[in-house]
Structure formats: C-alpha cells, structure tokens
Amino acid sequence: MSERKRARARKPRQEEPSPPDTTPSRRGWAVGAAAVLVVAATVLLVQVARRGPDGGGTFPVPGPAILDTAASFEDFVGSDECEECHKAEYDAWERSTHGKAGGVPGDVRVIAPFDGVPIRFADAIVTPLAAEDGRLGFRVVQRDGTERFFEVAGVVGGGHMVGGGTQAFFSRFPDGTYRFLPFDYVRQEGVWFCQTAGRSNQGWTPIRPDMALSDCNDWPPVRVLGSYERLRNCQNCHGSQIVVRYDFEEKRYRTRFTTLAINCESCHGPGRRHIEIADSDSIDRVTDIGVEALATLDKDGSLGVCFQCHAVKAQLRPGFISGRPLEESFSDLLLLLSYRPYFPDGRIRTFAYQQQHLYSDCYLNGSMTCVDCHDPHSQKYRDIWGRPLVGRFSDGQCLDCHPSKAEEEEIVAEEPDSIWRVEIAGRPRAAAGTTVRINAHGRHRVGTPGSRCIDCHMPYLQEPDVGRRLRYSRSDHTIPIPRPRFDAMFGVENACVKCHRGRTFGEVQAQMRDWYGELKPPKDLIAGLLTARGVEDPAEAARLMLLPEDDYVALQFTNLSYYMLTYLRPDMSVLADEAVERLQRLAESDDLDLKALALASLHLARGDDPDVRSYLAGQLRGLGRKDRDIRRRWVWVLNFRGDAYSARGEYQRALAAYRKALEILPHDAKVLRNVGIGYSNLNDHGSALRYLRRSENANPNDVLTLVTLAFAMAAGGDMNGALNLYRRAIELNPWEPTSYFSLGNALLRGRRVENAIEAYRRALELDPGMAEAHFALGRIYYQLNRYNEAAAALRRGLEFDRGNEGARQLLMRLREEVETPPP
Amino acid sequence: MTVRELSAFEMEKAARLLREKLPCLGCHELDGEGGRIGPSLSRLAVTRSPDYVFAMISDPQGTVPGTVMPRVPMMRKYVTRPARYGYQLRVGGEPPLQRESDVVEETTLELIANYLLQREPSSGRVPAQLPRPAPSPPDSTADGATLYGHYCASCHGEEGAGDGPNAEYLPVTPVSHADATYMSGRPDDSLFDAIYSGGYIMNRSQLMPAYGWTLSREQIWRIVRHLRALCDCRGPDWSRDNR
Numbered sequence A: 001m002s003e004r005k006r007a008r009a010r011k012p013r014q015e016e017p018s019p020p021d022t023t024p025s026r027r028g029w030a031v032g033a034a035a036v037l038v039v040a041a042t043v044l045l046v047q048v049a050r051r052g053p054d055g056g057g058t059f060p061v062p063g064p065a066i067l068d069t070a071a072s073f074e075d076f077v078g079s080d081e082c083e084e085c086h087k088a089e090y091d092a093w094e095r096s097t098h099g100k101a102g103g104v105p106g107d108v109r110v111i112a113p114f115d116g117v118p119i120r121f122a123d124a125i126v127t128p129l130a131a132e133d134g135r136l137g138f139r140v141v142q143r144d145g146t147e148r149f150f151e152v153a154g155v156v157g158g159g160h161m162v163g164g165g166t167q168a169f170f171s172r173f174p175d176g177t178y179r180f181l182p183f184d185y186v187r188q189e190g191v192w193f194c195q196t197a198g199r200s201n202q203g204w205t206p207i208r209p210d211m212a213l214s215d216c217n218d219w220p221p222v223r224v225l226g227s228y229e230r231l232r233n234c235q236n237c238h239g240s241q242i243v244v245r246y247d248f249e250e251k252r253y254r255t256r257f258t259t260l261a262i263n264c265e266s267c268h269g270p271g272r273r274h275i276e277i278a279d280s281d282s283i284d285r286v287t288d289i290g291v292e293a294l295a296t297l298d299k300d301g302s303l304g305v306c307f308q309c310h311a312v313k314a315q316l317r318p319g320f321i322s323g324r325p326l327e328e329s330f331s332d333l334l335l336l337l338s339y340r341p342y343f344p345d346g347r348i349r350t351f352a353y354q355q356q357h358l359y360s361d362c363y364l365n366g367s368m369t370c371v372d373c374h375d376p377h378s379q380k381y382r383d384i385w386g387r388p389l390v391g392r393f394s395d396g397q398c399l400d401c402h403p404s405k406a407e408e409e410e411i412v413a414e415e416p417d418s419i420w421r422v423e424i425a426g427r428p429r430a431a432a433g434t435t436v437r438i439n440a441h442g443r444h445r446v447g448t449p450g451s452r453c454i455d456c457h458m459p460y461l462q463e464p465d466v467g468r469r470l471r472y473s474r475s476d477h478t479i480p481i482p483r484p485r486f487d488a489m490f491g492v493e494n495a496c497v498k499c500h501r502g503r504t505f506g507e508v509q510a511q512m513r514d515w516y517g518e519l520k521p522p523k524d525l526i527a528g529l530l531t532a533r534g535v536e537d538p539a540e541a542a543r544l545m546l547l548p549e550d551d552y553v554a555l556q557f558t559n560l561s562y563y564m565l566t567y568l569r570p571d572m573s574v575l576a577d578e579a580v581e582r583l584q585r586l587a588e589s590d591d592l593d594l595k596a597l598a599l600a601s602l603h604l605a606r607g608d609d610p611d612v613r614s615y616l617a618g619q620l621r622g623l624g625r626k627d628r629d630i631r632r633r634w635v636w637v638l639n640f641r642g643d644a645y646s647a648r649g650e651y652q653r654a655l656a657a658y659r660k661a662l663e664i665l666p667h668d669a670k671v672l673r674n675v676g677i678g679y680s681n682l683n684d685h686g687s688a689l690r691y692l693r694r695s696e697n698a699n700p701n702d703v704l705t706l707v708t709l710a711f712a713m714a715a716g717g718d719m720n721g722a723l724n725l726y727r728r729a730i731e732l733n734p735w736e737p738t739s740y741f742s743l744g745n746a747l748l749r750g751r752r753v754e755n756a757i758e759a760y761r762r763a764l765e766l767d768p769g770m771a772e773a774h775f776a777l778g779r780i781y782y783q784l785n786r787y788n789e790a791a792a793a794l795r796r797g798l799e800f801d802r803g804n805e806g807a808r809q810l811l812m813r814l815r816e817e818v819e820t821p822p823p
Numbered sequence B: 001m002t003v004r005e006l007s008a009f010e011m012e013k014a015a016r017l018l019r020e021k022l023p024c025l026g027c028h029e030l031d032g033e034g035g036r037i038g039p040s041l042s043r044l045a046v047t048r049s050p051d052y053v054f055a056m057i058s059d060p061q062g063t064v065p066g067t068v069m070p071r072v073p074m075m076r077k078y079v080t081r082p083a084r085y086g087y088q089l090r091v092g093g094e095p096p097l098q099r100e101s102d103v104v105e106e107t108t109l110e111l112i113a114n115y116l117l118q119r120e121p122s123s124g125r126v127p128a129q130l131p132r133p134a135p136s137p138p139d140s141t142a143d144g145a146t147l148y149g150h151y152c153a154s155c156h157g158e159e160g161a162g163d164g165p166n167a168e169y170l171p172v173t174p175v176s177h178a179d180a181t182y183m184s185g186r187p188d189d190s191l192f193d194a195i196y197s198g199g200y201i202m203n204r205s206q207l208m209p210a211y212g213w214t215l216s217r218e219q220i221w222r223i224v225r226h227l228r229a230l231c232d233c234r235g236p237d238w239s240r241d242n243r
Helices: A003-010 A029-050 A087-094 A264-268 A272-279 A299-306 A354-359 A453-457 A484-490 A495-499 A505-516 A524-531 A538-545 A553-567 A577-586 A592-606 A610-621 A624-647 A651-664 A669-681 A685-698 A703-715 A719-732 A737-749 A753-766 A771-783 A787-800 A805-819 B008-020 B050-058 B108-118 B144-151 B180-184 B188-197 B217-231
Strands: A124-130 A136-142 A147-156 A166-172 A178-180 A184-186 A191-195 A204-206 A243-247 A252-256 A408-412 A435-439 A460-462 A473-475
Touching: A087 A264, A136 A166, A299 A354, A354 A553, A453 A495, A484 A505, A495 A505, A524 A538, A524 A553, A538 A553, A538 A577, A553 A577, A553 A592, A577 A592, A592 A610, A592 A624, A592 A651, A624 A651, A624 A669, A651 A669, A669 A685, A669 A703, A685 A703, A703 A719, A703 A737, A719 A737, A737 A753, A737 A771, A753 A771, A771 A787, A771 A805, A787 A805, B008 B108, B050 B108, B144 B217, B180 B217, B188 B217
Parallel strands: none
Antiparallel strands: A124 A136, A136 A147, A147 A166, A166 A178, A166 A184, A184 A191, A191 A204, A243 A252, A408 A435, A460 A473
C-alpha cells in the first residue's frame, strides 16, 4: 500500500455523512458552514488535481438512448402464419408443451373440473362453473354475504409437467388488466390449491374447509398478466407478446397478447417482415429474411432465447416484447441479490427455473445449451447431435458428451441383506453370487433406475418454496456431482436417498467414498464462499470469495452479491486496497450484470474516494453501446440497497445509496423520486420537494411521483397544493389505490379525519387487500372510540399482513379496553 | 447426388455454421482461413464432383481408405427446411423416428456440402496442402503412439507439444499434451471424451473433430494412455474413481 493510500485509510471518516442538502442546525451553524467550505475546497482541489485532461473523477452524463427501432406488437403475426411454409416445425410445436401452454376457454384443454362442485373455505365458498356456451368462471360467496363472479378469460398451463403440472386462471378486470385468480388446479393430485406465501405460509396447499380465503396470497386478485412495474405481475412468460400499458386517454390499462400459448415468435421474434419478404418472392435471393437463424447463435445467445422465461429476472424497464434484446429490459442475475433463489452451488433455495444451468459444469466447462437436449419445436428430447431420444430419462442426453461413462462391467451380485437393496417392481433381484452387468461409472445394475445418468446428476427436486403438500419438483439443471456434504449443509434431498430411503448422510458418504474415493473438489468460488462464512474482515473475505481470475460469471455474481450484502455499506471509511482491486477486476467483466454489480459495489462503499471515483468515471466513459444497459443495472443495485436500508429504518444510508444512483442516471424520474423519498424519510421536506418536483418534471404522468410529491407538500403545510396534485393523480389513473391511500394519509395529517376515512375506503374498494389502509382505518376508529369498526378494520388488515405487530397490539389493547368496564 | 440450390439466407447460415460450429476448417483451408491437412475447400466446385463430396462427408473411410478425415456426426442439428422445398424422408440407419414431422431432409454436413459446391470458387491461389500423413491407416492393433502419429500429430505435434505442422494455420494453439502441469488437471475420462466427441462439446475449439465415429473405444483409450506417456503425468486423484 502506498503512503498516500495508507494515510487515507488511517484517516477516520464519518460513517454516516450528512447529506449535502440537509439543513444544519442553528447551533454551530457558522462553524459547520466554515468546515463545509474548507472541506469542499479541499475536496475540489484534490479532485481537480486528480482529474486528467479527460475530466478525472467527474461522472459523465449517460450516453444518448439508442434509437428504438425494435419490434412492436403490430409486428407479430401469430403461429398460424408459419404453418404453410414450416409445416413440420409447426406440427411439432402445436403438440408441444409450448404449443399447449395456455389459451382462452374454448381453445385450450381445461383439466380443472368446472363442474359446480364447491371449493370450500372457512369463510367463503368458491364454485367453478361452466356455461353451456363454454364460458367458465368462479362464483365467490364470502361469509359476510358479498358475492362476486370472475369469468375466466385466460387459462395458463395444462398440467403437462412430469414433476407436478398445474393449471391457473386469469380473469379480466374493469381496469383492463387480466388478473391471476388464486384457485389453481394440480393434475397429479387432482385438487384445487393456492399459494400461501406471506399469509399462512404453508407453501402451495390444497384448499381445505379450515382455510380462510385470505390464506391464499393472490386473494384479492392483484397479480396481472404481463409486465407492469406498478403492479405485481407474471412478467411476460405465461403467454406470447403480452403487452400491458396504461392508456391515459381511455383511463384504463390495455392488455394485449397474441396467444396464451408460447408461440413461434416468442423465440424467433416478430414475423411480419419475414412474411412480407416470403410473399415478395425475393426470399431466395436475400440474406436478411426478417428473422435470425437461431441455430447459429453462440452458447449464451442460445441460452438467452430460453432465459426470456426460464429464469428469475429483474425488470429494468418496461416495454419488453420478444425480438427486442432481453438485456435492455431484464437482468437474469440481479434478483440473486434480493430473492436469493439459489444456494452457493446453484441449486434451488427458494423457487427458480432452469437458469440454474449457468452453475452446471456442462455450461461452465462445456458448450451445453438448452437445445442440446430439448428439441426447441417439439420439446421432446434429443442428443447433442440432434438425434431423437426416447425420453427425459435417456442417457443419450449425457453420453454423447461423456462417452467415457458409457462403459459397463460385470460383478458378482451382493448378499441380499445389503442395506442398499431397493426392490424394483417387476424385476427379480439377482441371486447372490450370480454375475450381473453394472454401469462402470454409476455402479448400478444396467437397466435399473439408479443406473441412469439423471438419477444421480439431474434428480427431480421439490421446489422448496412450494412446501411438501403438493408435488412440484423439477429436474436439477445444475447437473451436480452428488455431494452428501453439500446436501446436508443446504438441506437438499440427496439423490441416493430418493431411492434408498432411510439411508443416513454418513452411510451415503461412506458408500460414495468406497466407490469414488476423493470426490471432485467444488469450484474455488463455491469453496471460497463457504469458507468465508463467518469471516468478519472484508479483506480476508474478499480474498476467499472474490476470485476475478475465474471465468464463471454466475458464480462470480453469486459471490459478489454475498460480499456486497455482507461487507459493504455506503461510504465506508476503509476498504482494503486488495478488496478494491478485486472489485475493480470484476468490474472489467464483459457480463453486464457482473460488471454493473462490481461498479455499484465500489460506488456504494468507496464512491467518495478520489481514486475509486476516478476509476468509476473512467469506466463510465468507456461503456459505449453498453452505457444504458450498465447504468440501469448499476442504478437497480443502488436502489435495491437504498430500499433495503429504508425498510430497516436506516434512512441516512438509504439516502446515500439513492444519491449515488442519481449520479449514474441524473434525470431518471424513479431515481429522483427515491432521493425525494430519502429526504422525506429524514424529515428534510425542502430537499424532498425539490427532488420530487424534478421527478415530476422528468415524468409528469407518474402517479406514484405525484402522490409522493403531494404528500410531501401536505407535510410541508401546503394542503391545497397537495390536494390539487392528488386530484391530478386520481384523474390520470382512477384505478390506483395508492393515490387514495396517500391522500388519506395527507388528510389525516391535516386533521381532516372524515375525509381521510373516505379516502382510505376508496383505496380499499380498489384493493381490498391493502393492509395499510385497513390499519389506518383501525387506528382512526380507535381514536374515535368506534371500537367495533376499529376491531373489524384491524382484523381485516391482519388477514393480509399477519406479521404486523403494531396492528396486533392495538387489537389486543382494544379488546382489553372494550372488555374492561370503566372504573 | 445433385447439388441442392441454396437460398442466399441458407448460404450465409451455412457459412456461419462452418466457421463457428463445425470442425471442417481445422483441416481444410477456405479463402485463406483454416488448416492445410486436407484439400482446400476454396474451389471445391471445380476440383471435386458432388458425388465425391457427399460420399466423403458421409463415409470418409469408405470413400478414401486410410484418410485421416473422421466421420463427423452432425446429423440434423442446426438444419430445418421450409416445406416449400418438399420433404423427403431419409431415415437411413438412424434411430427410429416417431413421426414424419420429426424428420428434416438434410443433414448439417449436406447443407455445408451444398454450400461449398455452389459458392463462388475462390479466384486466388489455393495454398498448398501439407504432406499427407502415412498413406495406410493404422490397423486395429496399432498402439497409441501410432494412432497419435496418424490422427493427432499434424496439429498437436509428434511429441505432443502443440506444434504440429498444421498448428500455425489454426486460430487457436492446439493443446500441448506434453505439458504436465496442464495435463495433470485433466482426467483421463475428459481426454477420452474430447477425442471421442470433439472440442466443441468441451467448450474448446470446434476445430478439433470428433473421432468417436471413426476410432473404436479401445483405440481412443490407447491414445489416452499415450497422452499420459507424453506428459509423463496422470490425472487428478479425484478423477480415478478409487481405482
């Protein structure tokens, strides 16, 4: 370490620097101002000194947005247009799971029974009904007598998946959205079920008469088909070319889709130009036929086609439609920071999709893509040379790349009392002492289930978030070597134990050692991450976890996400040079997500260090065509950290993260709004108003910004101005419950209690599951001594937010006060 | 065998597959790019008949006994054809197919052959081919060193240093099998797999072809044992399955 760096590292820094816009207290103002001036002048001098002729540590403004000439909804023609010329592919697709993935009633096979047999909850009866004309719907009658009917407008899934196949239903709502109904059907068990995460937390569970309707986390229905940032959504994957936008003229959402199946253009992109070229008779003479040859994509390009949907994605901006570059709108890795879907080795910790293939050795050290095993048209199985295979369990998926593992040998059968004996129906056990053929690598008798490659390397594993009540298992696409130690550490079902029930960790470990001796060591990145658990020193942790010399992006991202969350916080006074250097080397990655995370990490932790700042500025200047994609990801990370700090009440740190995001996208409406909220949380209403107004200028139609600004104005005493803004927000989008909820908060703050009650009630008409509005009403009624109404409101809110301790305590106090007679 | 006329799009697709997915240019030169072991592909339409080209790609050993050219199994991957061209079912010796719709007419290598036979022949001077390896193929009892000398040494060098005469024409340096440090990290099974199925599946150069359709398993294991002799090393302990 240089003397200069050492001196800087030793110099104590303020852990929680006051934001520049914070108004200083009157006491000590003069001293503070003088100090600020001196520090500012010093910093300026240092920065000027460090800047080269190209601007040094000054962050360059974002490059111009790339002209958006990509696909729009009108460019898609539907799969039927493809059939005439591509009959073989069309026929294969039509019979495939993609071809049968969903549709509208009448056009799709419905496996769920719409037979009038009620689905009974403790507080509601839901009756699936079918009309003579084929229309389907659910009649929902709640205990309080309210009755609603949801006509089915969309069917998703057909119970196709071997590991557990389901069918779900969407209904069209008056605001123009298609919303997911909480009554799913699972084919194998033949029962209606719903998802209970965040409510009763029982995973996916068959609906029972002792369950409340609100045990289902999609009751009341709010999750919409398609991607819309302000609404919980299913992204774009349960259908093709789903476009949701808000129509400011018609004052409602507009949902469009080509089909609820997964069509040809979901992978190939828009077909209109291709059809036009084909019809023009020039198609044989031109190289640009309007679609790309997907067969020529490289490994990551090919995977990217499938990861449009088979991945857990973070949305970076709205407007994605197949055919546009996915990376403009979604990130495949950023959600690893927040959702944490994977264990360090890539196996599923919560709920995820086949993106975990990115952790497999077949990807990391091989060329394997999805279409090496899955025929993209029929979704049937094939080998790497394109030869059809008999099915999902065929060894052909593996042995063309691993032919060395195809060898067999003869052994003498063991004694029949072996603890490993598994009875296989219809297959008599070889008598002890007789000769049997085994797979030389797998050590199982040829032809038995345990001898197949995928039994050990791609076992079907239950998705943990689903729970154990319903089978929903998916083949492990990390394609791991069975490692009993990792299985025990992560709580993942061991592949051997799936057949050899009751065998202990020790027995499996011993058998593995007997057969294979020393197991292949895990990747250095995985081993490093596990070793670093409990390490407190960020420098030592960096040495263990951050290994830029390795070339495994998903693992690098996993480790860096752990590192950032564990060791980095805004404006750290010290971060060892070695850690900074490792972060800088990771920031040199060509991968957008990894690069952005590394840059955001440096920015968050050491963004005020002149050397780091100069480095970041240099990186920003060199982004070129990746400028927007990197900046969006960088800002996503900082906003995520800001939101996390905010949720924990660490408002200074939240503001610091938001302000750094603003350095990267200075004119972004959402970033400006976050900074405004950051100041608002610190009760700096002047600064809050300033940033919220800038956000409003950047996007005058953003309802959330308007209501946030309105609330800040109300908090600053300008109730009339606030009410005008609320009116404008409600005029723009009368379906937005947040506008009414925020209005209620502002009115309450202005002691206009009856108006506040009215606003909260309106919010609840739009979203009956808005727990905060129920709680607000509960508190108001309590203060007005309207105890019965208070209790009802609190109870209603607790149905949807069961962990809210404040509401629970208020309800208890209410009971005590009502039940205790006054002295 | 007649040459099927390709569309401009198919020509471009075939050119990309040839350069990015297939091993052909490891041995054959095309417009100045590629190896010098086999004949140049730059003027194939004027130097070879279509019958010869199609026969060579489907059965090199049967067409030219002793050739080092392996049979490359790129059956149907990468190719689909619109129906307007008409489908002819060619099941041949492939595994039974479930439906006609699973079948496409053309194999990948036939697409490539069609491309090479109808592209504009190069007008420049065609580079000279390297001296041919031993004219007669090693017999089935040949040891690993003999097999290595016949099939591998042109790129990897007689002593396995990655410096065979063809190496200078390749965009990547062939693996040095004499490099004990590198080879100590490679399990025997991985070496076998790479010889059997080619470099592409190992995420390495696609220019290393698959020999699993040309050599027997025993012959490949003999080559693996010769690689161990060249590096005077063995694979990692964990890779030996306790044997």
